[in-house]
Amino acid sequence: MRALIVEDEARVARRIERMTRELLTNRLKSLTHVGTLNEAKKLISDHSWDLVLLDLNLNGDNGFDLLTTVVSESFHTIIISAYKDQAITAFEYGVLDFVHKPFNRDRLSQAFSRLTAKEKTETNAVKYLAVKKRHRIQLISIEDIRYIKGAGTYSELLLMDGTKELHDKSLEKLEQLLSYSFERIHKSYLVKMSEMKGISVSSGSKYRAVLKNEELIPIGRTRYKDLKERWV
Structure with missing residues:
Protein backbone atom coordinates (compact mmCIF):
# COMPACT_ATOMS: atom_id res chain seq x y z
CA MET A 1 0.00 0.00 0.00
CA ARG A 114 -12.55 0.16 6.83
CA LEU A 115 -10.09 -0.21 3.97
CA THR A 116 -10.93 -3.91 3.79
CA ALA A 117 -14.23 -4.05 5.70
CA LYS A 118 -17.14 -5.80 3.99
CA GLU A 119 -19.89 -5.07 6.51
CA LYS A 120 -22.48 -2.47 5.64
CA THR A 121 -22.33 0.90 7.34
CA GLU A 122 -24.78 3.75 7.63
CA THR A 123 -21.99 6.22 8.37
CA ASN A 124 -20.93 6.79 4.79
CA ALA A 125 -23.86 8.87 3.57
CA VAL A 126 -22.25 9.55 0.18
CA LYS A 127 -24.32 12.00 -1.86
CA TYR A 128 -21.97 12.45 -4.82
CA LEU A 129 -19.41 10.59 -6.88
CA ALA A 130 -16.78 12.79 -8.45
CA VAL A 131 -15.76 11.88 -11.99
CA LYS A 132 -12.98 13.32 -14.09
CA LYS A 133 -13.92 15.32 -17.15
CA ARG A 134 -11.60 17.22 -19.42
CA HIS A 135 -9.99 19.99 -17.33
CA ARG A 136 -12.57 19.65 -14.53
CA ILE A 137 -14.23 17.39 -11.97
CA GLN A 138 -17.97 16.72 -12.20
CA LEU A 139 -20.05 15.73 -9.18
CA ILE A 140 -22.65 13.06 -9.99
CA SER A 141 -25.52 12.85 -7.52
CA ILE A 142 -26.12 9.36 -6.09
CA GLU A 143 -29.80 9.98 -6.82
CA ASP A 144 -28.95 10.05 -10.54
CA ILE A 145 -27.24 6.62 -10.56
CA ARG A 146 -29.26 3.48 -11.34
CA TYR A 147 -26.46 0.90 -11.13
CA ILE A 148 -22.70 0.55 -11.45
CA LYS A 149 -20.82 -1.90 -13.65
CA GLY A 150 -17.24 -3.02 -13.15
CA ALA A 151 -14.89 -2.15 -16.00
CA GLY A 152 -11.53 -3.60 -15.00
CA THR A 153 -9.81 -1.24 -12.58
CA TYR A 154 -12.51 1.35 -13.34
CA SER A 155 -16.29 1.45 -12.97
CA GLU A 156 -19.13 2.60 -15.23
CA LEU A 157 -21.86 4.65 -13.61
CA LEU A 158 -25.17 3.98 -15.40
CA LEU A 159 -27.37 7.03 -14.90
CA MET A 160 -31.14 7.47 -14.77
CA ASP A 161 -31.13 9.32 -18.09
CA GLY A 162 -29.43 6.38 -19.85
CA THR A 163 -25.99 7.94 -20.08
CA LYS A 164 -22.74 6.52 -18.69
CA GLU A 165 -19.85 8.04 -16.75
CA LEU A 166 -16.49 6.42 -16.03
CA HIS A 167 -15.15 6.48 -12.47
CA ASP A 168 -11.52 5.81 -11.57
CA LYS A 169 -12.39 3.73 -8.49
CA SER A 170 -12.84 -0.03 -8.85
CA LEU A 171 -16.19 -1.67 -8.16
CA GLU A 172 -14.79 -3.01 -4.88
CA LYS A 173 -13.86 0.46 -3.63
CA LEU A 174 -17.22 1.92 -4.64
CA GLU A 175 -18.95 -0.95 -2.85
CA GLN A 176 -17.17 0.05 0.35
CA LEU A 177 -18.46 3.61 -0.01
CA LEU A 178 -21.99 2.84 -1.18
CA SER A 179 -22.95 -0.34 0.66
CA TYR A 180 -25.72 1.43 2.60
CA SER A 181 -27.81 1.95 -0.56
CA PHE A 182 -26.27 -0.27 -3.28
CA GLU A 183 -26.04 -4.06 -3.32
CA ARG A 184 -23.37 -6.21 -4.97
CA ILE A 185 -25.67 -8.62 -6.81
CA HIS A 186 -23.01 -9.95 -9.18
CA LYS A 187 -19.22 -9.83 -9.40
CA SER A 188 -19.59 -7.08 -12.02
CA TYR A 189 -22.62 -5.14 -10.77
CA LEU A 190 -23.67 -2.86 -7.92
CA VAL A 191 -27.38 -2.03 -8.06
CA LYS A 192 -29.24 0.67 -6.16
CA MET A 193 -31.78 -1.33 -4.18
CA SER A 194 -34.48 1.32 -4.51
CA GLU A 195 -34.33 0.78 -8.30
CA MET A 196 -34.91 -2.95 -8.08
CA LYS A 197 -38.49 -4.22 -8.31
CA GLY A 198 -38.12 -8.00 -8.57
CA ILE A 199 -36.18 -11.08 -9.63
CA SER A 200 -36.53 -13.03 -12.86
CA VAL A 201 -35.68 -16.73 -12.96
CA SER A 202 -35.25 -18.48 -16.31
CA SER A 203 -34.20 -21.95 -17.44
CA GLY A 204 -30.73 -23.07 -16.59
CA SER A 205 -30.93 -21.37 -13.19
CA LYS A 206 -30.30 -17.93 -14.62
CA TYR A 207 -31.23 -15.19 -12.20
CA ARG A 208 -31.67 -11.54 -13.08
CA ALA A 209 -32.69 -8.41 -11.20
CA VAL A 210 -35.62 -6.56 -12.75
CA LEU A 211 -35.19 -2.81 -12.43
CA LYS A 212 -37.95 -0.22 -12.45
CA ASN A 213 -37.07 0.72 -16.02
CA GLU A 214 -37.48 -3.01 -16.97
CA GLU A 215 -33.74 -3.45 -17.49
CA LEU A 216 -32.42 -6.89 -16.50
CA ILE A 217 -29.15 -7.22 -14.56
CA PRO A 218 -27.53 -10.64 -13.90
CA ILE A 219 -27.52 -11.96 -10.34
CA GLY A 220 -24.66 -14.18 -9.24
CA ARG A 221 -25.70 -17.62 -7.97
CA THR A 222 -23.99 -17.10 -4.64
CA ARG A 223 -25.95 -13.87 -4.10
CA TYR A 224 -29.34 -15.12 -5.28
CA LYS A 225 -30.46 -16.66 -1.97
CA ASP A 226 -29.91 -13.48 0.01
CA LEU A 227 -31.70 -11.35 -2.58
CA LYS A 228 -34.59 -13.80 -2.88
CA GLU A 229 -35.33 -13.50 0.83
CA ARG A 230 -35.95 -9.79 0.36
CA TRP A 231 -38.53 -10.35 -2.34
CA VAL A 232 -40.57 -13.18 -0.81
Whole structure:
Protein backbone atom coordinates (compact mmCIF):
# COMPACT_ATOMS: atom_id res chain seq x y z
CA MET A 1 0.00 0.00 0.00
CA ARG A 2 1.30 3.46 -0.97
CA ALA A 3 0.06 6.11 1.45
CA LEU A 4 0.29 9.92 1.39
CA ILE A 5 -0.09 12.12 4.48
CA VAL A 6 -1.16 15.72 3.79
CA GLU A 7 -0.69 17.58 7.07
CA ASP A 8 0.90 21.00 7.78
CA GLU A 9 1.71 20.47 11.50
CA ALA A 10 4.99 18.58 11.69
CA ARG A 11 4.27 17.14 15.17
CA VAL A 12 0.87 15.80 14.11
CA ALA A 13 2.32 14.47 10.85
CA ARG A 14 5.00 12.53 12.74
CA ARG A 15 2.33 11.05 15.01
CA ILE A 16 0.18 10.00 12.05
CA GLU A 17 3.22 8.52 10.33
CA ARG A 18 4.28 6.54 13.41
CA MET A 19 0.79 5.14 13.98
CA THR A 20 0.33 4.36 10.30
CA ARG A 21 3.55 2.36 10.19
CA GLU A 22 2.56 0.49 13.36
CA LEU A 23 -0.99 -0.27 12.19
CA LEU A 24 -0.41 -1.11 8.54
CA THR A 25 2.95 -2.87 9.14
CA ASN A 26 3.79 -5.17 6.22
CA ARG A 27 0.84 -3.87 4.13
CA LEU A 28 2.64 -0.54 3.79
CA LYS A 29 4.90 -0.24 0.74
CA SER A 30 5.67 3.47 1.05
CA LEU A 31 4.62 6.43 3.20
CA THR A 32 5.11 10.03 2.09
CA HIS A 33 4.35 13.29 3.90
CA VAL A 34 3.73 16.75 2.46
CA GLY A 35 2.60 19.90 4.23
CA THR A 36 1.01 22.06 1.54
CA LEU A 37 -1.91 21.86 -0.83
CA ASN A 38 0.26 22.50 -3.89
CA GLU A 39 2.71 19.72 -2.98
CA ALA A 40 -0.20 17.34 -2.49
CA LYS A 41 -1.77 18.24 -5.84
CA LYS A 42 1.52 17.61 -7.65
CA LEU A 43 2.21 14.26 -5.96
CA ILE A 44 -1.35 13.05 -6.55
CA SER A 45 -1.09 14.06 -10.19
CA ASP A 46 2.34 12.52 -10.76
CA HIS A 47 2.16 9.28 -8.74
CA SER A 48 -0.15 6.38 -7.93
CA TRP A 49 -1.56 6.04 -4.40
CA ASP A 50 -3.70 3.60 -2.44
CA LEU A 51 -4.57 5.88 0.47
CA VAL A 52 -4.47 9.61 1.23
CA LEU A 53 -4.72 10.95 4.79
CA LEU A 54 -5.83 14.56 4.39
CA ASP A 55 -6.08 17.49 6.79
CA LEU A 56 -8.65 20.14 5.85
CA ASN A 57 -6.69 23.19 7.06
CA LEU A 58 -3.26 23.45 5.46
CA ASN A 59 -1.49 26.68 6.44
CA GLY A 60 -4.75 28.52 5.86
CA ASP A 61 -5.55 26.70 2.61
CA ASN A 62 -8.83 24.80 2.51
CA GLY A 63 -8.39 21.05 2.07
CA PHE A 64 -11.82 20.97 0.42
CA ASP A 65 -10.14 22.58 -2.58
CA LEU A 66 -8.38 19.24 -3.02
CA LEU A 67 -11.19 17.00 -1.86
CA THR A 68 -13.24 16.80 -5.07
CA THR A 69 -10.06 15.88 -6.92
CA VAL A 70 -8.93 13.15 -4.54
CA VAL A 71 -12.33 11.47 -4.25
CA SER A 72 -12.45 11.14 -8.04
CA GLU A 73 -9.21 9.13 -7.97
CA SER A 74 -8.78 5.37 -7.64
CA PHE A 75 -7.60 5.49 -4.01
CA HIS A 76 -9.51 5.93 -0.74
CA THR A 77 -9.31 9.14 1.29
CA ILE A 78 -9.44 9.45 5.08
CA ILE A 79 -9.83 12.94 6.54
CA ILE A 80 -7.94 13.76 9.76
CA SER A 81 -9.15 17.16 10.93
CA ALA A 82 -10.14 19.26 13.94
CA TYR A 83 -13.09 20.65 11.98
CA LYS A 84 -15.70 18.13 13.10
CA ASP A 85 -18.53 20.25 11.67
CA GLN A 86 -17.20 19.45 8.19
CA ALA A 87 -17.50 15.68 8.63
CA ILE A 88 -20.95 15.39 7.07
CA THR A 89 -19.87 17.29 3.96
CA ALA A 90 -16.70 15.19 3.68
CA PHE A 91 -18.73 11.97 3.82
CA GLU A 92 -21.16 13.34 1.23
CA TYR A 93 -18.22 13.81 -1.14
CA GLY A 94 -17.13 10.18 -0.72
CA VAL A 95 -14.34 9.94 1.88
CA LEU A 96 -13.89 6.57 3.56
CA ASP A 97 -13.73 7.99 7.09
CA PHE A 98 -13.39 11.22 9.09
CA VAL A 99 -11.02 11.08 12.07
CA HIS A 100 -11.52 13.99 14.44
CA LYS A 101 -8.48 15.61 16.08
CA PRO A 102 -7.31 14.96 18.73
CA PHE A 103 -7.35 11.24 17.94
CA ASN A 104 -5.78 8.12 19.41
CA ARG A 105 -4.32 4.96 17.96
CA ASP A 106 -7.57 3.01 18.33
CA ARG A 107 -9.53 5.56 16.33
CA LEU A 108 -6.98 5.54 13.51
CA SER A 109 -6.98 1.74 13.59
CA GLN A 110 -10.77 1.79 13.19
CA ALA A 111 -10.40 4.03 10.13
CA PHE A 112 -7.80 1.72 8.59
CA SER A 113 -9.99 -1.33 9.22
CA ARG A 114 -12.55 0.16 6.83
CA LEU A 115 -10.09 -0.21 3.97
CA THR A 116 -10.93 -3.91 3.79
CA ALA A 117 -14.23 -4.05 5.70
CA LYS A 118 -17.14 -5.80 3.99
CA GLU A 119 -19.89 -5.07 6.51
CA LYS A 120 -22.48 -2.47 5.64
CA THR A 121 -22.33 0.90 7.34
CA GLU A 122 -24.78 3.75 7.63
CA THR A 123 -21.99 6.22 8.37
CA ASN A 124 -20.93 6.79 4.79
CA ALA A 125 -23.86 8.87 3.57
CA VAL A 126 -22.25 9.55 0.18
CA LYS A 127 -24.32 12.00 -1.86
CA TYR A 128 -21.97 12.45 -4.82
CA LEU A 129 -19.41 10.59 -6.88
CA ALA A 130 -16.78 12.79 -8.45
CA VAL A 131 -15.76 11.88 -11.99
CA LYS A 132 -12.98 13.32 -14.09
CA LYS A 133 -13.92 15.32 -17.15
CA ARG A 134 -11.60 17.22 -19.42
CA HIS A 135 -9.99 19.99 -17.33
CA ARG A 136 -12.57 19.65 -14.53
CA ILE A 137 -14.23 17.39 -11.97
CA GLN A 138 -17.97 16.72 -12.20
CA LEU A 139 -20.05 15.73 -9.18
CA ILE A 140 -22.65 13.06 -9.99
CA SER A 141 -25.52 12.85 -7.52
CA ILE A 142 -26.12 9.36 -6.09
CA GLU A 143 -29.80 9.98 -6.82
CA ASP A 144 -28.95 10.05 -10.54
CA ILE A 145 -27.24 6.62 -10.56
CA ARG A 146 -29.26 3.48 -11.34
CA TYR A 147 -26.46 0.90 -11.13
CA ILE A 148 -22.70 0.55 -11.45
CA LYS A 149 -20.82 -1.90 -13.65
CA GLY A 150 -17.24 -3.02 -13.15
CA ALA A 151 -14.89 -2.15 -16.00
CA GLY A 152 -11.53 -3.60 -15.00
CA THR A 153 -9.81 -1.24 -12.58
CA TYR A 154 -12.51 1.35 -13.34
CA SER A 155 -16.29 1.45 -12.97
CA GLU A 156 -19.13 2.60 -15.23
CA LEU A 157 -21.86 4.65 -13.61
CA LEU A 158 -25.17 3.98 -15.40
CA LEU A 159 -27.37 7.03 -14.90
CA MET A 160 -31.14 7.47 -14.77
CA ASP A 161 -31.13 9.32 -18.09
CA GLY A 162 -29.43 6.38 -19.85
CA THR A 163 -25.99 7.94 -20.08
CA LYS A 164 -22.74 6.52 -18.69
CA GLU A 165 -19.85 8.04 -16.75
CA LEU A 166 -16.49 6.42 -16.03
CA HIS A 167 -15.15 6.48 -12.47
CA ASP A 168 -11.52 5.81 -11.57
CA LYS A 169 -12.39 3.73 -8.49
CA SER A 170 -12.84 -0.03 -8.85
CA LEU A 171 -16.19 -1.67 -8.16
CA GLU A 172 -14.79 -3.01 -4.88
CA LYS A 173 -13.86 0.46 -3.63
CA LEU A 174 -17.22 1.92 -4.64
CA GLU A 175 -18.95 -0.95 -2.85
CA GLN A 176 -17.17 0.05 0.35
CA LEU A 177 -18.46 3.61 -0.01
CA LEU A 178 -21.99 2.84 -1.18
CA SER A 179 -22.95 -0.34 0.66
CA TYR A 180 -25.72 1.43 2.60
CA SER A 181 -27.81 1.95 -0.56
CA PHE A 182 -26.27 -0.27 -3.28
CA GLU A 183 -26.04 -4.06 -3.32
CA ARG A 184 -23.37 -6.21 -4.97
CA ILE A 185 -25.67 -8.62 -6.81
CA HIS A 186 -23.01 -9.95 -9.18
CA LYS A 187 -19.22 -9.83 -9.40
CA SER A 188 -19.59 -7.08 -12.02
CA TYR A 189 -22.62 -5.14 -10.77
CA LEU A 190 -23.67 -2.86 -7.92
CA VAL A 191 -27.38 -2.03 -8.06
CA LYS A 192 -29.24 0.67 -6.16
CA MET A 193 -31.78 -1.33 -4.18
CA SER A 194 -34.48 1.32 -4.51
CA GLU A 195 -34.33 0.78 -8.30
CA MET A 196 -34.91 -2.95 -8.08
CA LYS A 197 -38.49 -4.22 -8.31
CA GLY A 198 -38.12 -8.00 -8.57
CA ILE A 199 -36.18 -11.08 -9.63
CA SER A 200 -36.53 -13.03 -12.86
CA VAL A 201 -35.68 -16.73 -12.96
CA SER A 202 -35.25 -18.48 -16.31
CA SER A 203 -34.20 -21.95 -17.44
CA GLY A 204 -30.73 -23.07 -16.59
CA SER A 205 -30.93 -21.37 -13.19
CA LYS A 206 -30.30 -17.93 -14.62
CA TYR A 207 -31.23 -15.19 -12.20
CA ARG A 208 -31.67 -11.54 -13.08
CA ALA A 209 -32.69 -8.41 -11.20
CA VAL A 210 -35.62 -6.56 -12.75
CA LEU A 211 -35.19 -2.81 -12.43
CA LYS A 212 -37.95 -0.22 -12.45
CA ASN A 213 -37.07 0.72 -16.02
CA GLU A 214 -37.48 -3.01 -16.97
CA GLU A 215 -33.74 -3.45 -17.49
CA LEU A 216 -32.42 -6.89 -16.50
CA ILE A 217 -29.15 -7.22 -14.56
CA PRO A 218 -27.53 -10.64 -13.90
CA ILE A 219 -27.52 -11.96 -10.34
CA GLY A 220 -24.66 -14.18 -9.24
CA ARG A 221 -25.70 -17.62 -7.97
CA THR A 222 -23.99 -17.10 -4.64
CA ARG A 223 -25.95 -13.87 -4.10
CA TYR A 224 -29.34 -15.12 -5.28
CA LYS A 225 -30.46 -16.66 -1.97
CA ASP A 226 -29.91 -13.48 0.01
CA LEU A 227 -31.70 -11.35 -2.58
CA LYS A 228 -34.59 -13.80 -2.88
CA GLU A 229 -35.33 -13.50 0.83
CA ARG A 230 -35.95 -9.79 0.36
CA TRP A 231 -38.53 -10.35 -2.34
CA VAL A 232 -40.57 -13.18 -0.81
